[in-house]
Amino acid sequence: MSQITPQEIEGAANFLRAKVNFPLQLGIILGSGLSGLADRAEKSIAVPYGTIPHFPQSTVEGHSGKFVGGFIEETSVLMMQGRVHFYEGYAMPQVAMGVRLMAALGVRTLIVTNAAGAVNPNFTPGDFMLIQDHLNFMGVNPLIGKHYSEWGERFVDQSDTYTPELMARARGVGKALNVTLREGVYAALTGPTYETPAEIRMLRTLGADACGMSTVPEVIVARQCGMRVLGLSIITNMGAGMASPLHHSEVVEIAEKRKVDFQNLLSGIIKSINAE
Numbered sequence: 001m002s003q004i005t006p007q008e009i010e011g012a013a014n015f016l017r018a019k020v021n022f023p024l025q026l027g028i029i030l031g032s033g034l035s036g037l038a039d040r041a042e043k044s045i046a047v048p049y050g051t052i053p054h055f056p057q058s059t060v061e062g063h064s065g066k067f068v069g070g071f072i073e074e075t076s077v078l079m080m081q082g083r084v085h086f087y088e089g090y091a092m093p094q095v096a097m098g099v100r101l102m103a104a105l106g107v108r109t110l111i112v113t114n115a116a117g118a119v120n121p122n123f124t125p126g127d128f129m130l131i132q133d134h135l136n137f138m139g140v141n142p143l144i145g146k147h148y149s150e151w152g153e154r155f156v157d158q159s160d161t162y163t164p165e166l167m168a169r170a171r172g173v174g175k176a177l178n179v180t181l182r183e184g185v186y187a188a189l190t191g192p193t194y195e196t197p198a199e200i201r202m203l204r205t206l207g208a209d210a211c212g213m214s215t216v217p218e219v220i221v222a223r224q225c226g227m228r229v230l231g232l233s234i235i236t237n238m239g240a241g242m243a244s245p246l247h248h249s250e251v252v253e254i255a256e257k258r259k260v261d262f263q264n265l266l267s268g269i270i271k272s273i274n275a276e
Ligand code: HPA
Pocket: 115, 116, 117, 118, 194, 195, 211, 212, 213, 236, 237, 238, 239, 240, 246, 251
């Protein structure tokens, strides 16, 4: 597993800090087809991943690959527009490097978003789901490897991975905006294949409500860094075997259809966090 050192993080952080040079209240990772929120940022500064020393490139369609710093609802935010996935061939420390970088820039609260398939048969494509907890079926963990004590604990507690108080805020915003928020457990698999119908049945038996190919590595690192975490999924399709065969274009299309509501929900949550 390819390691990242504190020196590399510091080098990358110094580069990013020189461009995004204001105190940050919030970090946001924008998933597949959800990157439009960055267009709402005022006084924004974009920093392509490719320009940042030691930073891996995102190669997926629908993930443009840059940090965007700016202001949303008068809140200073640093967004990752496009993330780095394990299935692209990067090692876990690289996949979660953006979160370490955010931490180095002072981010203490992180909102993580993704597109996910429904495992829970009561869900419908287009639903939004608040992530209550996760199942790591990636078979690896981003904290494997040399431990640097300045990064936090070696053995990270995962009892309250998704911060209850942020979940309560998100529920309140959903109610106020009249946006239905499902809640459930997100299972992360490596991809890039979608699951088999048997795997979807297995995931359901094991307590998953939705599944995807991201989020868990970033959340684990965020928790090691001591960040508060809120996770939100957009359900773009029913899991394999529950409806029609899956295609990435469907994922992008549903996310696109729901983007205004999703961005409104996120903006409301950002405002509510700013008012804390
Ligand atoms: N499975 C895994 N990842 C996904 C899915 C899915 O059904 N939909 C969007 N991302």
